[in-house]
Amino acid sequence: MALAISGRKDSGTGGVTILSLDELSDDLSALSDSEAAEVCTLLRARLIDTVSRTGGHLASSLGAVEIIVAIHRVFNTGVDRLVFDVGHQCYAHKILTGRNAAMETLRSFGGIAGFPKPSESACDAFIAGHASNSVSVAVGMARARTLQKKNYQVLALIGDGALSGGLAYEGLSDAGNSGEPLIVILNDNGMSITKSVGGVAEHLAHQRLKPQYLRFKKGYRKAMNVLPLGGHIYRVTHKIKTAVKETLLPCSLFEDMGFTYLGPVDGHDVKGLTRLLRYAKDLQGPVLLHVRTVKGKGYIHAERNPDRFHGVGRFCVETGQPIQPPQRNFSAVFGETLCMLAEQDDRICAITAAMQGGTGLDRFAQRFSERFFDVGIAEGHATAMAAGMAKQGMRPVFAVYSSFLQRAYDMLIHDVALQKLHVVLAVDRAGLVGEDGETHHGVFDAAFLDTVPGMTVLCPSSFAELRRMIRQAFYELDGPVAIRYARGGEGEYREDSGPMGSVCLRSGDDLTLVSYGMMINPVLECARRLEEEGIQSDIVKLNTITPLEMEPILRSVRKTGRLLVAEDVIEANCVGQRIAAAILQAGISLRSMELVNLGRRFVTHGTVPQLQKLCGLDGMSLREKAKEVCSRGER
Incomplete structure (x- = not known):
């Protein structure tokens, strides 16, 4: 269903003034050029107002408004397939496809997602939370259309850095060679490619x-x-x-691939974009429309600081300032510590894949620009490059979100681990990350990093532990080392438990509680609540999850006979499964055991406390699960 415009009135000059956006069934193709321009103005006002109250990806969506409106004037996204890359450009599309009222719930628990989601609307063709895959998906849809002898259009909207990923070029090469009718819209906001000369x-x-x-x-x-x-x-x-x-x-690259190249054109001219999309639709072959836009267009604070407004929390519309001042977080502590070490060791280099600010490397990039490398959305390349630097005697650290590191698995095995190279991975956003939801939760790295031979995985639970573990990663360990830490700041636990391996935080005879990272906080809460009911718990905190130091755990379970392991990762190859296997191998018979994790599912979006409660990983839920373990294990 397309969203139409309600409340039109004569402007007195022969035109029509549009008063508001409303959910109706009219077709946007009926809009005049002047009305379409007014819709763009209304959409921008709606986006700024909404995101100021919900948080989200503002600058990217503001820059794509005219593109989205033009697409909806020419195509029917309920039938035609519009594939976003990346999905944070999609807010205007959501408003225009029946979700205007639901924007109040954007990225909230139980509300609409911040990315395209087919379960929300038939107009969302494909989930898009990561970058550079849209053309590959689109050519797949186009080929399916041809094989099934169906009649619909296929579009890929790529940009905002996504063209820096190698997968984009694999898709472009195949799409151009395929001869399939499809349209690739390149949203060039200066984040992907250089200016034409x-x-x-x-x-x-x-x-x-x-x-x-x-x-x-x-x-x-x-x-x-x-x-x-x-x-x-x-x-x-x-x-x-x-x-x-x-x-x-300057268009030979795309035309050599087999595309009809149109552009570059003004991406904020909705009239011109509509005309070109109609023309591209008639060409019946691979077309690339090169569109130049301004990231953050229409909101001066976002135009001046597009990176800061790329992903933003709640803010004051008038000043652009956040409602809640930024709090100290693990990313910032990582960046500060790395700068201190780089001051003393000129072998230390920092690598990021288009996430300089998000991974806390702004200060490092300023102070040590010759040793800082942003390779774009190219995690595989970043990992292989780090391997090359390590082979030649440097000490590289690759700072990367957990969910983005998934792209580099092959390089971790073949380029890093096979030669036992000393590459440090700063794995940011580990565990449940909150409002970005399924596509961004860092819940797979604990499982797949454990499969890499020679890998060491450290899990700080506090800023002090992160500082210590960064030093240990560089100077006390060999081979590949990953330090995984959560998004945001510290919890109740703010100590430094000291050595690597496993440590016992408190003693009790009734139950063994095991966890690591930020999950230690709900486990501590669980233990306190159990103590109020007369249940005394051993808490074993894992500072290293690969390889596992089992002796403290085995010693504890021999005493208590009961075990609960809590972790915010997927079930497959989770730490709890590895512990259970080790206990079985040691010949220890437990009276009761429970592994509390995310199971075999993708977790929705919401605040971290909401998601912990949903998954049974908050302190109260763990207490109830622990009481069940104790009752099952009564003598």
């Missing part, structure tokens, strides 16, 4: 996209198809035109 190129690009030229080109092609020898004449003139164009226009 030269005034002549700009002038010719403008001329070849004028309506009269496009009409002539379309008519000429039709005429040549019906005239005797027309096909031969067309091929000769086309070759001459292409040769001239390639010497003057």
